Amino acid sequence: MPSVIVSQDAQNYRVVEFTASLTIGRDSDNDIVLASPQVSRRHASIVHREDNEFMLFDHESTNGVWLDNQRVTGVRLQHGMSFRIVNYFFTFIDERHDSRPSRVFSDSGASYSTGRQPMTDETILFNLESEPIADIRTEREDVSEAGSITPISQQLQELQRADSETGLGELLLAGALQLTKAQRGFLALLNDKGELLYTATHSFDPRNESHEVRQEVVHQVMDLGRSIRIAGTAKETRKDRVRSVLAVPLLRENKAIGCLYLDDCCSTIFTALRQSSLEILALHGAVLLDNLANRQRLQRERESLQSRLATQDETIVRSDKMVKLYEDIRTIAAINVPVFILGEAGSGKELVAAALHTFSSRKGAYIPINCSAIPEGIFESELFGSKKGAYHEAVDKPGKLELAEGGTLFLDEVADMALTLQPKLLRFLENGEISRLGDTRSRRLDVRVVAATNRDVTTMIQENLFRDDLFQRLSCFTLKVPPLREREEDIEPLTRYFLRKFSREYNWPEPRTTDGALQLLAQYQWPGNVRELRNVLLRLAVQSQGRVITERDIHSLSDEFNITDQAAIEVFPSLEEVEKQHIKAALERSSGNISDAALLVGIARSTLYQKMKKYKLSA
Numbered sequence: 001m002p003s004v005i006v007s008q009d010a011q012n013y014r015v016v017e018f019t020a021s022l023t024i025g026r027d028s029d030n031d032i033v034l035a036s037p038q039v040s041r042r043h044a045s046i047v048h049r050e051d052n053e054f055m056l057f058d059h060e061s062t063n064g065v066w067l068d069n070q071r072v073t074g075v076r077l078q079h080g081m082s083f084r085i086v087n088y089f090f091t092f093i094d095e096r097h098d099s100r101p102s103r104v105f106s107d108s109g110a111s112y113s114t115g116r117q118p119m120t121d122e123t124i125l126f127n128l129e130s131e132p133i134a135d136i137r138t139e140r141e142d143v144s145e146a147g148s149i150t151p152i153s154q155q156l157q158e159l160q161r162a163d164s165e166t167g168l169g170e171l172l173l174a175g176a177l178q179l180t181k182a183q184r185g186f187l188a189l190l191n192d193k194g195e196l197l198y199t200a201t202h203s204f205d206p207r208n209e210s211h212e213v214r215q216e217v218v219h220q221v222m223d224l225g226r227s228i229r230i231a232g233t234a235k236e237t238r239k240d241r242v243r244s245v246l247a248v249p250l251l252r253e254n255k256a257i258g259c260l261y262l263d264d265c266c267s268t269i270f271t272a273l274r275q276s277s278l279e280i281l282a283l284h285g286a287v288l289l290d291n292l293a294n295r296q297r298l299q300r301e302r303e304s305l306q307s308r309l310a311t312q313d314e315t316i317v318r319s320d321k322m323v324k325l326y327e328d329i330r331t332i333a334a335i336n337v338p339v340f341i342l343g344e345a346g347s348g349k350e351l352v353a354a355a356l357h358t359f360s361s362r363k364g365a366y367i368p369i370n371c372s373a374i375p376e377g378i379f380e381s382e383l384f385g386s387k388k389g390a391y392h393e394a395v396d397k398p399g400k401l402e403l404a405e406g407g408t409l410f411l412d413e414v415a416d417m418a419l420t421l422q423p424k425l426l427r428f429l430e431n432g433e434i435s436r437l438g439d440t441r442s443r444r445l446d447v448r449v450v451a452a453t454n455r456d457v458t459t460m461i462q463e464n465l466f467r468d469d470l471f472q473r474l475s476c477f478t479l480k481v482p483p484l485r486e487r488e489e490d491i492e493p494l495t496r497y498f499l500r501k502f503s504r505e506y507n508w509p510e511p512r513t514t515d516g517a518l519q520l521l522a523q524y525q526w527p528g529n530v531r532e533l534r535n536v537l538l539r540l541a542v543q544s545q546g547r548v549i550t551e552r553d554i555h556s557l558s559d560e561f562n563i564t565d566q567a568a569i570e571v572f573p574s575l576e577e578v579e580k581q582h583i584k585a586a587l588e589r590s591s592g593n594i595s596d597a598a599l600l601v602g603i604a605r606s607t608l609y610q611k612m613k614k615y616k617l618s619a
């Protein structure tokens, strides 16, 4: 008798047997009643045709019938095929499948069928006459193998907790073992290179030869995308010999992306119901894996985009020294080796690192990390990631290195990295592998590492504050960013660039500068380099209110020209402060005439009133 397995919201499932045809819908006279307003009254049906095939039809429902993310109107059902209506998942089981057990490997000594055994009393029968599925959740009591039903609903729920591929793999395997009571098992997933790798194992050591895996079973599952159940034969009586195997695929668009493999000494352990349960578990597992992969991809793209946006500003390269530096960057960018960037604070090292990534055309993300800003205690997990339970409150999380897979990791202020962490970074640079904190599994990564410091790293090495071997590894190439005082020609274009940038950012009129003012700026030594120039220009732009910036303005700042970066940050005005000053100046210039002042700042009279009230300004 054919049947469909119906599961809802990964919470519960039922097996519904039928003879010739089956109707699905919201109306109570359907064979399967789905009590959801999103389900149409007569949503779909399964019809047994004269040619002995089963067809699934959508009855022009509002929300459709979905197969592999595609809406279908009519489709021939095959054993094991799954489809979805709203949030109900259906798997079609064709019992005729069992009548033709195929002996795939005659030399293995074991026979197995790719189908299921005839339904036994462990099958959950749904009395079509008496009680339709009004709400799948209320039907639990009808279940004859309640011991299986409760675990699968719990297991499916459990899976939702996973926030990483490894975590999900472990939950899937744990769920599978609990559902089937099998002794051993593993989950293997395909990686990007098409290699099938162990993601989770239980009582099973892949390196131990006595822990035999039926490789041919795994291959069949992966090739056919179908589950395989093997019952051991009487011939195999040795106690240590694994006799029964149950392996199910994890499917994405009908292709196997992994295999859940269980084995056990007991020949009757893997019943048809357990096989179906495992198929449901794997079905949900594959969907969740996809969701996780998408989430991680989006996170990587977002981080990459953010970094790119952060560096999307222009880079001014006018002086010969800078032209030469950027020529070197272009050459080195294509070579996938670590680069060490030296230069004073604020000279533009971060821009050099970003340029190395941009010119390298590496597909992965550009991930910057400031080694001095992250407390030592959490730095390791930030860099390498962590496994749940590795330390108090640790969650499954990829580190910055993993996020930079296929791209570039920029270690800013690398000389500030704690000595205890330096050997761990060195190990990654030597073998290209990382293990998340608390995880025994290692992962191979393709990450280009770029590091920078403004400190005297040679002296630090002599004083044993920075490891020489790490420096050697990090500095296959060294680039030096010249201080601003050594490239006077850059000051004028930088000044124009920053003044234009501020006017765009804050919607100010772009101030011009007199030649004399530019000369004064060019003469200054700029100990804080480009960052200091940028901060000084911001102050001048705020003060000038769109006027021409003259020598007088520069002189008025001259006492403060020695402002440090920190001081500059402290005097950095808030946008509200800038707005207040701007309105105040407009009112002064218009001699208190509100209409004229509104015209000057380009806002409506009523808006100006509101803002004057807000900033307590009078006309």
Ligand SMILES: Nc1ncnc2c1ncn2[C@@H]1O[C@H](COP(=O)(O)OP(=O)(O)OP(=O)(O)O)[C@@H](O)[C@H]1O
Pocket: 313, 314, 315, 316, 317, 343, 344, 345, 346, 347, 348, 349, 350, 351, 352, 412, 453, 454, 530, 531, 534
């Ligand atoms: N050539 C340039 N063109 C445009 N902006 C620049 C240039 N060089 C530096 N800047 C700007 O100056 C500021 C400081 O640059 P950056 O952060 O790259 O310096 P750094 O050398 O990495 O500093 P630190 O050592 O403090 O990390 C940034 O706002 C950056 O955008």
